[in-house]
Amino acid sequence: MSPSDIDGVVPPAGGLAWRLHELLRGSSDGAGRRLSFLALDPARKHFGHDWPRVSAKVHGIVASTLRSFLSEGDVYSLADEFSYIIISSNRESSDFDKLMEDISSEISSRMVGKGIAKELVSIVHLNSGGDSGGGTRHGEHGGGDSAEMHLGNIERIMNEASVSGDEFSLGSVTYRSFPVLFTGTLATAAYMCLAEAVGEDKTKRYGYDVLPLESDPLLYAEMDALTVEFAARLLKDATDRQMVVQMPVHRTTLSSKKYREMYLKICHGMLANRKDRAIFDVHGIDEGTPSNRISEYMQWLRPYARAIAITVDPDFSMIPAFSSVNALSVGIDLRAVEADLVVQKVGKFIARVKAANMKCHVHGVSSKAQADFCLRLGADYLDSELIADSLI
Known part of the structure; x- marks a missing residue:
């Protein structure tokens, strides 16, 4: 199978590739640059149960x-x-045909046996080396940052992908992990993964509040x-192999067939082998959301996580x-509750x-008094920076 030029199609596990595609389309830096996605799925399928043993080679x-x-x-x-994700310049599609042949041949000769001709990798191009650069962008990135700045940030993240750490930044938004305090639901370390941004007024915004009002579903x-x-x-970098992470996902993402399929492909690629350590937290459900939806x-979501939580508005009655x-x-x-209404709501x-x-959780606890109050009422878990500081 030859690599194909596909504009707007998201490959498996292509979250980062998809964002690079959008940015290369809208940036002068993208002129003449080809964005490609190399998948090892044929090799994984070929080796079957032996894949864990041979994958490093x-x-x-x-x-x-x-x-x-x-x-x-x-x-x-x-x-x-x-x-793998590849950004290259001055390369023809035929060059990648040869690359697939070379990789497959090398794997075959060194691991399978000489004389066996089998395609063991696949390559998809998300653009055609600049031909699609004039395409319309589907949304702007928050914070007013230029596409060039985002492109530089993403390339830095790619180059430092093997460096461990508990946060990374993309433009004006930082992704962080907040410790979770459980009261018996899970007997292990757990963290909430959350976006954070500092506004012009120096106030911090968290989660979906970092997005502009009425943001595009993209x-x-x-x-x-x-x-x-x-x-x-x-999860990959954790020394505690029992550690659990919780990830918010918005109803807007799940309600769109296009973005849902993209998101679930990413989950399959990133979490399929770690589902026992992942928890989803669905946001954005309102009073009008049907129970069957x-x-x-x-x-x-269930194939990619051990459990699924739901976070709603404080006045949600259903x-x-x-x-x-x-x-x-x-x-x-x-964070969505006015300070003088916290106790009541x-x-x-x-x-x-x-x-x-049912069990209950509370995000965004900002003081020991709030934590004590929630725990006395029977909240099953809380997340807060205070937990990391041993103040709760």
Whole structure:
């Protein structure tokens, strides 16, 4: 199969590739640059149960062949356990046909046996070396940052992909992990992955509040894709092999067929082998969301996580509707509650959740008094920077 030029099609595990595609299209830096996605799925399928044993050697062959193939100024990076992203200049599609043959031949001769001709990698092009550069962008990135700045940030992230750490930044937005305090739901370390940005007034905004009002669905999908990639990196780098991460995902992403399919492909690529350590937290559900739609959200996400939580507005009244969807817990975010109304709204909300015989969580606890209050009312878990500082 020859590599094909596909404009607007997201490859498996292509969250980062998809964003690069959007940015290369809208940036003068993208002129003449080809964005390609190399997948090892044929090799993984060929080796079957032996893949864990041979994967390191396969990756070594791919990396060494790519280094020989690419010119100065070209970039390649491991996107996940089964794929690579390549940015190259002055390359024809036929060059990549030859690259696929070279990699497959090298793997075959060194690991399978000489004389066996089998395609063991596949390559998809997300643009055609600048031909699609005049395409219309589907959304602008928050914070007013230029496409060139985002492109530079993404290339830096790609180049430093193997460097461990508990946060990374893209433009004006930083993705961080916040410790979670459980009261018995899970007996292990857990972290909430969340976006954070500082506004012009120096106030911090979290989660979907970092997006502009009435944002294009593309921005919700991009934020959710980035969060999955960040969470997967945390899990990969963690020394505690039992550590759990929780990731928000917005109803807007799941409601769009285009963005849902993209998001679930990313989850498959990033979390398929780590589902026992991942928890989704669905946001954006309102009073008008049908219960059967909520069940669909859960069904789509369940193959990639050990459990699914739901976070709603503090005034949400239809808590009993969640009793049939097997959610880990139902909760609220205190950042959305005015300070003088916290006691009243949290008290009523936790009471409604407990009356429905469900577990309850509280995001964004900002003081020890708030934490103590929530725990006394029976909240099952909280997340806050205070936990890291041992103040709770």
